[in-house]
Structure formats: C-alpha cells, structure tokens
Amino acid sequence: MSIVFENVKDLDLKETLDCGQCFRWKEREDGSFFGVVRGRAARAYMDGDSLILDGAEEADREMWFDYFDLGLDYGAVRELLSRVHPVMAEAARFAPGIRILRQEPFEALISFIISQNNNIKRISGIVERLCEGFGEPIRMGEACSSRTEDCADISGEDVYYRFPTAERLSALTPDDLAPIRAGFRHRYIIDGAQKVCGSEIDLEALRDMPYDDAKRELMKITGVGVKVADCTLLYGLHRLDGFPLDVWMKRAMAVLFDGMDPSEFGEYAGIAQQYIFHYSRMNPGLFE
DNA sequence: ACCCAGGAAATTC
C-alpha cells in the first residue's frame, strides 16, 4: 500500500529532510528516504512532481499532507521573502525545495534539547538510540498495537520504533538513559518529559498563545533556553514566525544581512531562517 | 593534545 500526492511543488526531499530540522529520516541507496512519523513508517520518494509514500495507508493521507505542509504555497512565500533582501533571494534559490515539516511537538522538544552543543550526525544517533530503547515497536504500514516487546522480531521482518512518549521518559532516571550517550542532556530530557506529562506544560496549548508567552512556557524546562524554545515552536508547533538563532544564524545575520532584524521577514520568518541556515551551512566559505 | 558541534546551567567576577 502507498499514498501518492500529485502535482507537488517546491518539495525536494533531500533538502527538506536533511537540513537540520528533523533527525529521523534516513536516505537509502536508491535516493529514497525512510522515516517514522506519528507512529507511521514510510519510504518517501519523488516521481516527477508526485510524492510517493510507500507503506503509508490511505487513512493517514491527511496526516502526511499536513506533515509535508502541502497546503502552503512555498513558491509564493519564496517570492515574498526574496523581496526583503538580495541574500535572502540567493538563499531561497539555492534550495527551493525546503519545506518546514509539522513534526510532533514532543519529538521536536526532545530532539532540540539533544541538539544543544552537539552536531547533527550525533544528534541523529542519539535520537535513534532513544527510539529503539524506549519507543513502541511498529511495523511497516501498520501500527503495532501490542504494548509489550514480544511483538518485535518474531517474523524476521524489520521492526521500527515510535518516538518515545512523555509518559515513558518521565519515569526514567539519568542512568536509565546512559545507553543513548547524550551525557549531560539526560536530566534535561527527563525534566522536559515530566513537565509535559505532568501537564505543567500543555504543548498543544502553545499553538494559539502569543509567541513570547509560549516561549516562556517552554523555558520552564531545565535545558530549554531561547534557541531550543524557538526550534520547538517552529518545528513542533509550526509557528512560522519563530526564528531560531544558533551560531550559524547569528553569524549569517551579522555578516550577510548587516545586522538586520529578523522581524523584517514577517510572518514567514521561520521559513526564511531555514533557507538561510541551510545556505550558510552548505557554503561555509561565505564567512572566512 | 586541541577544537568544535543548530546551547544552557552553574559559577565567578
């Protein structure tokens, strides 16, 4: 079984899945990508302007549509942003197939807690070990309903794992997380899980809250500062006005944009940020 | 050995 979305514009899977916004998609030998989203596993590839999701079920069509943000005209957004600054136009032209994914809020939160003072390759490894160690097993194309381990690895089929729930992670100790080798971030992960599942923080409520209020909520978590909060809002809650400033972005804004204020990018600043981040990271010579 | 990695907390000045 598979899902096809026809006439998809402005989507390049490599640019979108390998630009530092998500950490669970793996590129295969044939150029397709395998990933797990909201407990659904799929293999994604483009055929012309059709997006194919092998292993996905028709019942999840809307979920996948939302995940790839297919309802937004990124061509129009690119034109809008490109008028703000010539370097912005250049960055958008460099990777016009980037889209901002609608990831699960909790997954985005934990992933970007892990991202601090870390590199993308190692972040992916830690996230993978976190899922394999503490996530529910599923199988290609069908969510595994069993809550025990014995659904895994009986048939010889490959087994995949959901991102762990806040409930599961909230019950752990830092030592329990030793196998994922995230070091000092272990207690941050646990604190985030505890505040989310103890309803101290309602992630869904952050969707329609003034941006700065939502950000302050997230920063109640130990290990969540300004940048991780911005990433959680942009990638997990699709707050496209968010503008995470990491070392690359600070340098880019200072050097390439002459200290311009990000708010000048308007309601789609977060998309601008992603074009600029990717453009900078792929062209480090710009800063020598 | 040293430095850096999509930072933030803890400590010091």
Added chain:
DNA sequence: GAATTTCATGGG
C-alpha cells in the same frame, strides 16, 4: 547582572 566555565560525547 554580565562575562566565563562547565557540562558528556564523538569526530576532525
């Protein structure tokens, strides 16, 4: 309060 150090881990 602002500046500096520390925090695990792995790769260059």
